[in-house]
Amino acid sequence: MTTILRSVCLATVVSIFAASACSSSSSSPSGANGDAGAGEAGAVRTATTGTVERGEYLVDHVLVCGVCHTPNGADGKPDLTKYLAGSRSYDFTDKDGTIVTVNAENLTSHNPEGLATWTDEQIRTALTAGIDDEHIALYPIMPYPEYSLLTRADVDSIIQYLRTIPPNDNVVPSDYPYFDQNPPAPPVDGSKIPHTTLPTTDPGYAAAERGRYLATAACLNCHTEQLSADVPDLAKAFAGGKKYTFVRGAPVNTSANITPDATGLATWSIDDIVAALKTNTEKGTGRAFCNTHPGGPELYGKMADSDMRDIATYIHTLPPVANGPFKCLP
Ligand code: HEC
Numbered sequence: 001m002t003t004i005l006r007s008v009c010l011a012t013v014v015s016i017f018a019a020s021a022c023s024s025s026s027s028s029p030s031g032a033n034g035d036a037g038a039g040e041a042g043a044v045r046t047a048t049t050g051t052v053e054r055g056e057y058l059v060d061h062v063l064v065c066g067v068c069h070t071p072n073g074a075d076g077k078p079d080l081t082k083y084l085a086g087s088r089s090y091d092f093t094d095k096d097g098t099i100v101t102v103n104a105e106n107l108t109s110h111n112p113e114g115l116a117t118w119t120d121e122q123i124r125t126a127l128t129a130g131i132d133d134e135h136i137a138l139y140p141i142m143p144y145p146e147y148s149l150l151t152r153a154d155v156d157s158i159i160q161y162l163r164t165i166p167p168n169d170n171v172v173p174s175d176y177p178y179f180d181q182n183p184p185a186p187p188v189d190g191s192k193i194p195h196t197t198l199p200t201t202d203p204g205y206a207a208a209e210r211g212r213y214l215a216t217a218a219c220l221n222c223h224t225e226q227l228s229a230d231v232p233d234l235a236k237a238f239a240g241g242k243k244y245t246f247v248r249g250a251p252v253n254t255s256a257n258i259t260p261d262a263t264g265l266a267t268w269s270i271d272d273i274v275a276a277l278k279t280n281t282e283k284g285t286g287r288a289f290c291n292t293h294p295g296g297p298e299l300y301g302k303m304a305d306s307d308m309r310d311i312a313t314y315i316h317t318l319p320p321v322a323n324g325p326f327k328c329l330p
Pocket residue numbers: 001002058059063064065066067068069090102103104105106107123126127132133137138139140141142143158175179
């Protein structure tokens with residue numbers, strides 16, 4: 001939860017969501033039932049589809065929320081005593097040249113540090129539209145433009161799982177200087193995400209299209225350059241070249257072109273892609289990937305084989321896009 005209360009109505013933001021009203025405090029805007037003061041008992045539960053198990057799987061092994069929302073310990077490994085309790089910080093340069101630090105907040109069921117008093121609808125809005133409980137719009141390092149394409153059941157599953165995480169009182173610093181991405185980054189236009197080039201009659205077609213759904217939510221944000229700040233260039237979807245860093249002062253990483261072009265993965269088979277995702281190493285050289293690619297045994301390593309194969313089938317059969325080649329490190 002951010003610590004700054006808003007007393008102004010963000011009309012441009014709020015108007016997108018007919019259900020939201022302007023709020024003069026941090027209390028829930030969701031009408032008669034939204035009594036945030038009542039704490040957990042008052043949080044309106046509307047996440048009725050999906051399952052906690054599906055949510056845990058998506059959070060830990062597909063969408064890897066902890067990469068940003070779990071801090072690293074002194075040993076550089078995730079500090080699991082602060083699982084999803086925040087925070088990684090992320091620096092970016094705002095339009096006017098200011099360097100802004102945003103922090104990935106506490107998602108545990110702690111009151112007030114976590115999401116205890118948020119209604120399900122507020123969590124859903126943050127996840128899929130990038131607007132928090134105080135109507136502050138989030139910076140899209142948080143991949144809500146892509147999460148807007150998740151099914152209702154998957155979003156509900158994530159919400160249900162977050163509710164099971166024990167309260168953790170970890171205090172996450174406020175974004176500095178004060179930041180409000182107003183208006184929020186627009187949702188990714190799902191109709192512009194490329195389809196597999198396989199014909200519908202191909203036996204791999206269904207797998208590739210299942211992979212399209214997962215890869216859009218999990219891989220698109222990092223593996224696609226931006227047209228302008230916050231808007232991915234979908235003509236170059238999955239063609240890499242986006243620059244990334246999570247740790248202040250660390251070298252900037254550039255994502256790889258994962259389309260089957262000569263500048264990308266033209267020489268990789270579906271099995272090669274699956275193997276790389278499992279071992280977190282590059283085909284041929286065995287080099288471990290830069291740590292911005294969220295591989296490794298605890299992350300993609302525990303993705304279901306069938307999901308990994310679906311994703312690999314999709315990216316292997318994307319329309320090739322010439323872009324790069326890029327190196328993770330200069
Ligand atoms: C690449 C990093 C990254 C990933 C992955 C990520 N987040 Fe975030 N998230 C952030 C950052 C950074 C913010 C704060 C942005 C800001 O302050 O403008 C945030 C904010 C949020 C908020 C709003 C919290 C608040 O108190 O305002 C929620 C809820 C949230 N994330 C949930 C999730 C969930 C659930 C997942 C996985 C499905 C996820 N995030 C994945 C970086 C990430």
